[in-house]
Amino acid sequence: MLSRRTLLTGSLALVATPTAVWAQNQAEWSQNYEAVSRTRVKRTTTPMLSAETLAATEQMIEQYRGISARGGWQALRGADGLRVGVKSPAVVALRQRLITTGDLDPSAGDSPIYDSYVEAGVRRFQARHGLSSTGTMTSSTVTAMNVPVDVRIRQLEINMGRLRSHAGNLGNRYVVVNIPAALVETVEAGMVHTRHAAGVGKSDRQSPLLSSKVVEINFNPYWTVPASIIRKDLIPKMQKEPNYLTDNKIRIFNGATELSPSQVNWFSDEATRYRFRQDPGGELNSMGFVRINIPNQHGVYMHDTPSKGIFGDDFRFVSSGCVRVQNVRDYIEWLLKETPGWSREQIDTVFKAGSRTDARLAVPVNIYWTYVTAWATPDGLVQFRDDIYNKDGLGNAIPVASRVPTAPDEEMFLQN
Numbered sequence: 001m002l003s004r005r006t007l008l009t010g011s012l013a014l015v016a017t018p019t020a021v022w023a024q025n026q027a028e029w030s031q032n033y034e035a036v037s038r039t040r041v042k043r044t045t046t047p048m049l050s051a052e053t054l055a056a057t058e059q060m061i062e063q064y065r066g067i068s069a070r071g072g073w074q075a076l077r078g079a080d081g082l083r084v085g086v087k088s089p090a091v092v093a094l095r096q097r098l099i100t101t102g103d104l105d106p107s108a109g110d111s112p113i114y115d116s117y118v119e120a121g122v123r124r125f126q127a128r129h130g131l132s133s134t135g136t137m138t139s140s141t142v143t144a145m146n147v148p149v150d151v152r153i154r155q156l157e158i159n160m161g162r163l164r165s166h167a168g169n170l171g172n173r174y175v176v177v178n179i180p181a182a183l184v185e186t187v188e189a190g191m192v193h194t195r196h197a198a199g200v201g202k203s204d205r206q207s208p209l210l211s212s213k214v215v216e217i218n219f220n221p222y223w224t225v226p227a228s229i230i231r232k233d234l235i236p237k238m239q240k241e242p243n244y245l246t247d248n249k250i251r252i253f254n255g256a257t258e259l260s261p262s263q264v265n266w267f268s269d270e271a272t273r274y275r276f277r278q279d280p281g282g283e284l285n286s287m288g289f290v291r292i293n294i295p296n297q298h299g300v301y302m303h304d305t306p307s308k309g310i311f312g313d314d315f316r317f318v319s320s321g322c323v324r325v326q327n328v329r330d331y332i333e334w335l336l337k338e339t340p341g342w343s344r345e346q347i348d349t350v351f352k353a354g355s356r357t358d359a360r361l362a363v364p365v366n367i368y369w370t371y372v373t374a375w376a377t378p379d380g381l382v383q384f385r386d387d388i389y390n391k392d393g394l395g396n397a398i399p400v401a402s403r404v405p406t407a408p409d410e411e412m413f414l415q416n
Contacts, residue, residue, distance in 0.1 A: 044377045045191045049166040049176055049368065052378050057163060060376035061156045064149055072149035073100045079145075082137040086114045094118060094137070097145055098125060102380070130181060130385050143399055144384070151397045152384065155374040158392050162372050173338075174366040175214065177302075177323055179207050180373045180385040184302075184325055186334050196331055199305065199324035206389050207321050208298045209371055213364035217332050218291040219350045219357040225250070225276035226299065229320060231269075234276065238266040249279040280356055289351055290328050292335070294367055304328040323369075338363045 046052050067073070076097060078090040091112045098104035104121035119135035126133045129144045176185045177198065184196040201207035205228070225234060237244050238261065245252070245261045252259040253275045264271050288304025298321065305324040325331050329347060336342035339362040350357050371391055376382040387398055 044379050044381060046377045046379075047176065047187045047190070047192055048178060048185060048372065048375060049163065049170060049187075049370065050190070051167060053375055054160070054163045054167055056376040056378045057156060057160055057374075057382075060382045061153060061160070064153045064156065067100060068149045068153060073097050073145075075146045076142055079137050080139050080142050082114050084114055084116065084119050084135065087112050088114070091118060094122075098122070101125070103128075128381065128383050130383070147384075147398050151394065152374070154394065155384065155387075155392060155398065156376075156382075158394075159372050159374045162370065163375060166368065166370065170368065171366040173363075174368065175335075177207070177367070177369040178385075179209075179369060179371050180388055181383070184323070184331070186331065188334075193334055194327075194330055196328075197326040199319050201319050201321040203388055203390075205320040207319070207323060207369060208296075208300060210294075210296050210298065210300075210369045212294040212296045212367050214292055214294050214302075214335055214367050215361055215364045216293040217336065217359040217361070218293065219359070220280040220289060220354050221291040221303075221356070222280060223278040223291075225278070226320065227272060230272055230276060235266055235269075235271050238264075238271075242266075245276075251277050251279070253277065280354070288324075288328070290332055292325070292332065335361065335365055 046056075073096070074093065076090065076093055078088065079094055082088060082090060082094065089112055091114050092110050094114075095104060095108060095110055095118060098118070098121035099106050099108070103124040104117065108117040108121070122137060122141065123133040123135045125145065126135075126141055129141075131138070131140055131144065170187070173186075173188045176187065177183070177200070178185070179200050182198045182200050184198045186193045186195075234245075242261065244250075252261065252264065252271075254273075259274065264274070290304040292302040294301055300322045302323045302325055329344075329351070333344050333347055336347070336359060339359060342359055371389065373385045373387050373392055374383065387394065392398070
């Protein structure tokens with residue numbers, strides 16, 4: 001899970017070893033395409049919010065200041081679309097860019113051929129920036145490479161303050177949601193237990209920063225439509241598709257009285273006076289099979305989703321503020337491990353039965369929704385993410401890569 005995010009960088013050397021060796025100055029390309037390295041490096045178990053990460057980030061700032069003192073790196077030109085097998089002068093500049101940040105060993109040379117060494121280096125760079133590790137120079141990859149070193153230094157400095165604010169005792173068992181990374185991390189006894197891709201709030205419907213506790217799991221929950229979604233999504237949807245509520249098993253209530261969609265004037269704000277509730281059902285319900293309750297003033301929570309395709313996207317800023325969790329059964333199994341009667345077998349049974357069931361945690365688990373766009377770990381890995389909510393205060397210094405979900409457009413209700 002998410003192993004592409006855990007490749008080496010910094011001062012560590014390139015570890016990929018192709019099965020064929022080429023002379024640097026060879027004129028013709030003769031690579032066996034099946035020989036491209038897929039070497040994986042063990043993922044760090046160091047929590048993002050930890051003294052170790054704080055210290056590593058401080059050290060990385062010094063490393064990047066050294067890069068700056070040596071002249072930084074030059075912006076790439078003509079690199080968009082480069083891939084294995086291409087011969088271009090831009091590949092020479094790309095090699096130097098990768099060498100500068102430790103994504104490619106200097107011994108890889110200066111050949112203009114995009115070989116498996118370059119591909120492996122690009123994969124490492126992409127992993128560190130939350131991009132799909134395709135090994136191909138996409139426009140998002142070029143954008144990330146062309147951010148100047150001094151801007152990256154400033155980004156690391158800004159995030160030092162965020163990391164420092166969570167340097168205290170977070171608890172023996174806790175959860176961290178890093179919003180810019182769209183990532184959920186469970187931590188136990190000072191080590192990361194699991195990591196989960198997440199879907200978080202869009203830029204105009206942001207997931208809030210908060211500290212709370214996970215207190216309850218709702219299996220096969222109803223979904224009550226938030227007022228903001230009634231206004232922004234439901235009313236416009238019903239104006240175009242009068243059968244939408246019925247097709248999606250969403251019912252309308254005025255107090256205890258159920259109304260028919262035909263009784264509502266959808267070309268007015270009448271709908272905002274009613275309660276809309278979607279029936280349970282993991283394949284249709286917007287919360288999937290599970291809702292994870294975390295008391296907070298913002299009315300947000302975590303949940304499963306029927307739209308599993310989003311977890312394979314680079315861009316996962318897709319919700320109305322709540323957080324969708326990949327591999328949710330593994331997540332709730334960890335949350336409930338100290339609650340008697342809730343083994344993985346019992347969890348799977350409830351999923352299969354489709355019964356409406358609640359599980360109260362015997363020991364609530366601390367949870368922190370954070371906003372960290374740059375950090376490093378003791379193994380020499382440094383990560384950067386887009387400042388999707390523009391909280392770093394760097395303006396357009398770090399362009400948000402033009403990334404959009406690759407999955408088909410979801411139904412308007414699958415926002416939370």
